[in-house]
Amino acid sequence: MSRYDIDVRKVLRTAVWFANATVRSTAQVERRFAQAVRAPAAFMTIPAEHVHAYRGGSAPPGVEPHPHKRGDQGVMGDLLTAAIGFPRLAGPERAALLHRVREKVAAKVHPAPEVIIPKRGPARLGWQTRVDGVEGAMYFAAFVLLSDPRQQRRVGICAFEDCDRFFYAENRGGEQQRHCCPAHSNRDRQRRHRARKASRK
């Protein structure tokens, strides 16, 4: 049972998807994140012509470019990379990263009072997490990774040298996943095997 009313695995899977994705439209990104956080109708969206805010590149005339050259996707990749390296950071760097992520989460993620109507029994007052848009979901994902070592260990960057995709390991226990897909795991194994053979000659 999750400690949150949000399915964090869904949010993390979506964060990894976004960092790797070929973004075609703003709606594509917003739909994925809204589904992941089960956001109510008020999930924040941006105009379709502002797709550069998600995938980077040039902005339409008169529109501010995104501060990151790869847009929010670049920010997501940086956040995942920072979360992967978090356990090895020195104390002050850790504190600075936590502070930065926490400030965003505090601005974009809110507990909202909600009338909970169970299938049986009387209605009662409860709390529901509200996430404001893609940025809120991105930083919420980073916050989960920084605060939950079990989730943190599931996220990685593919070890195959021609690949820099992020992955979210679904299987618990067993061998630590190091690749984005079985194909890259196999190709890496073949490559190491060839390298060993060559070094024996």
Ligand SMILES: [Zn+2]
């Ligand atoms: Zn890969």
